[in-house]
Amino acid sequence: MDSTRSGMGGALARMAAFARSEHRYVLLGTSAVAAAGMALSSRPRPALSFMAHAYGVEVVMYYALAAWVALSAVALAFKLARWRTYAKTSPFTRPAAVRALRYGSYAVCAMTLVLAIDRIAMGLASAWRVAVTADTRPEPMLESMLFMLYDSRAIFFEGFKTTVALAVFGTVIAFFLALLLVFLRIQVVDRADNDFVRFWKVAGAGFAKAYSTVVRGTPMMVQAMIIFFGVFSLFKLTSLTTTQVNGIWSTFAAGLVTIVLNSTAYMMEVLRGGIESVDAGQMEAARSLGLSQWQAMRKVVFPQGVKFAIPGLSNELVINIKDSSVLSVIGTFDLMFATTTVGGMYYRQFEAALLTSVIYLCLTMCASWLLGRFAARLDVRPVKLGSTSDQPVNVEEN
């Protein structure tokens, strides 16, 4: 039952069930947690550490963790000494001891969590406070990165907005274009078609195929340059000045066109895959009722194919978030362009790239999560694939 539940609630329920049950290797697992807590405790306290005000408590915690590790070592010694009869002879396997160990493991995890918050989260907060108040870039790595992020937040935000706009608009526009284009791509000549229809079907399918081959077979960075500079030259053929042309044909517009062009080709292929995975019997049944190729496609095959293609299609948004970074080659002010700008300002490209990778990761994870929710909502009635042989067979005895 639980396995059918998904998402946040299901994950929490599974974690709770894991914590509540008894585990054979509870000492093995939690001794590692305890060791991590001891390691955290040995690290210097950050400025905002709250444990600094409770020195005694931390000492007690440290020795409690050490005791837990020692206890684990004793249990391990028992296990090694009485390998075969361990389950029967060890004091650690008695029910009362097992229960005590489980409660002990809760305490160990809680103490390590407190130490992790004190050292890691408060360490970040301390570094942030330093970065925000500093006038020039501080030398320590973390403070330095946070200083760059805070000091150039306007630049990062500008790039962030552009990247999100490029990815979202690009994906949405490309989706609708792909819907149109995939119809051309999958046309097959039906014997009822006259020569006019035949010609356009063949020409349309050929165009869609050629388009997909060219776009998918060349780097996006090159396409961006061809589109930006090519259209720019076309505009220059008119009487417009360079400034006027730049006003119309901006780097953002060229970037968006590049993304749409690319995404359309990939989404078209994903849609085609979805449509082709619909059982051929669906088309046959529709045709046997008298529906035309087009009617059968539109009412029966296409809706099912799009549903099959949804996971692949939503993936395209995540890809666009990442791939829009190549547009900085034509000067589109996206997150990547912002990163190289900021990195140049402080002569610190590595820190800037590290910062941006975190921002990109957050963006793509958010997008994946949102798309997962969206797909789950669309998939209100998942089609269970199966045949009659899956039906339970009741054997009558006589």
Place this chain on the structure above:
Amino acid sequence: MSMNESAVPMDGCMVRIEGLRKSFGDLEVLRDVNLDVAPGEVVTIIGASGSGKSTLLRCINLLETPDAGHVWFEGSDLTADHVDVNGLREDIGMVFQGFNLFNNMDVLDNCTLAPVTLKKMGKAEAEAVALAHLESVGLADFAHAAPATLSGGQKQRVAIARALCMNPKIMLFDEPTSALDPQIVGEVLEVMRGLARDGMTMVVVTHEMEFARTVSDRVVFMDRGVIAEQGEPEQMFTEPAHPRTRAFLARYLRS
């Protein structure tokens, strides 16, 4: 060679198949098949797997395009170049081995799709017709069920109702019970018996010999792409003339 419609000698037949040939690559599946089906007649086609039964059936509504020969349906040559195949298919119902219910629609929409799209029937009228046909196959209660939730026998009965909603003049059955558990074959055969009683013209490809024997007016035995023998069911099942028919029916002849 062109034949205009008035020159076709139908002799009161509904379907006339002449010199039909079909190959898949090097494999010759149909070799010169001739068959007539009269209105109201129930014809069952039997034969070993690979003998061309299903291909012959699928040629009747042109799901397979024949390489040579003619298929006439009520005076129109389906194999002619610019014939309105879609229009003719409206009068030829078909039921498949794999049911092929539209998975993106519920049972009622499966039944009303074609009437609403092709016969320009109002939604309400089409639903009334569909419910009547679902009632006759005993599935009116499942009108709003998703196909995936039905059992095989129920799916096949819906498929029959869906075909009947177009008010076809002939029904083609392509091994309608082969994908079903033995114990639910009966409910589908019962619906088909009812159809036959009501005078529907039917061509049935089947391995259900009992059905072929008791329901059909004529049994056609196909062997390696040709019709080896055809005749009245009693004669076919008691004293078949062709040695290959005798070999194929050996199991049923004994009982």
